[in-house]
Amino acid sequence: MGDDMKTYVVVVIIQAIYTIMFIVSKAALDAGLSPLVFLFYRQTIASLILLPISIVTKWGTAPRLSFIVFIKIFMLALIGIAIGINVLHIGLKLTSETAASAAYNAVPVITFFLAFLMRMETLKIRSSHGIAKAAGVTLCLAGVIVIAFYTGPAIHPLNHHRLFHDSSSQAKVSSKGTWIKGTFLLLFANTTWSLWLVMQGVILKEYPCKILLTTLQCVFSAPQSFVAAIAFERDFSKWKMGFDARLLGVVYCGLCNAGLAWYLQAWCVQKKGPVFVAMSNPLTIVFTIFSALLILGETVHLGSVVGGILTVGGLYCVLWGKNKEHKISNSTNEISKMQNVEQDVVVPIDESVTSNIASQKQ
Structure with a gap:
């Protein structure tokens, strides 16, 4: 399998992995676990798993970590994890996993805008690939708007048995004001997530060791999230764990989300850039819809389906545009190399011919 297909x-x-994360996180929060405590537990588990793996695999071979890069990774963990995911958990508790996965699709638009401002992405609107990228971002934004403002008729689930009895019902949202507040918190969280993706792309150029970057972010974010949890969550009943959805959510998010998914994400960012990773986010809402209908036993509305179709259409437009741009860039580089080789070629001249010309002139 080639590198392109692997990505x-x-x-x-x-x-x-993110789809399951939204589902089990919502179940854990509805079971009574505090959002702030939830992040501390999951980051602690991720740190305990990744730290020995990093020591064993990278001991003596990892690149030197300068103080400047150390501070950058610390700030990366603070912005993307300690702040971003804490806000995400609070917004998820106030809304539902369907709303969270729908708002998650705003990440490609925000990431592309940030990457464009930082000159990590180009947008040549007069070219076919530039038009495709612009159209893809527009379709993604249209999909998010449809999901947010258009409900439509209900599509009843094929499975009528709810997997998590306490999760994922919009009826649990106490008021419209609470729902709006949760939605804005989700959008804020996704803005920090976009900035996190872009910053990862920058830091990976200075420190390309992906497993250590992931490990350090988990190690830094664990005490950062503990400070937030101990400062704002004084009800210690919200810290209790049990053999239920709370434990499932913490273990899954610590192992698969903070551990495996973030490492794979860093690998993709290094290979294709942050916008490529962000543009795959529309798949989450599609996976969530199918999970709701077939596994979770939830009702899905037509607006979510239409919005999912639009966002996936936008995803493929941007991927086609980036692939086209990559091919044009490669062909341009090859032509440039051939021209440089031709200029460097020196045609040898026979010395006898040179001496004959000199004698004739004399």
């Missing part, structure tokens, strides 16, 4: 397979795996 496409990996981003699908990443979004499948």
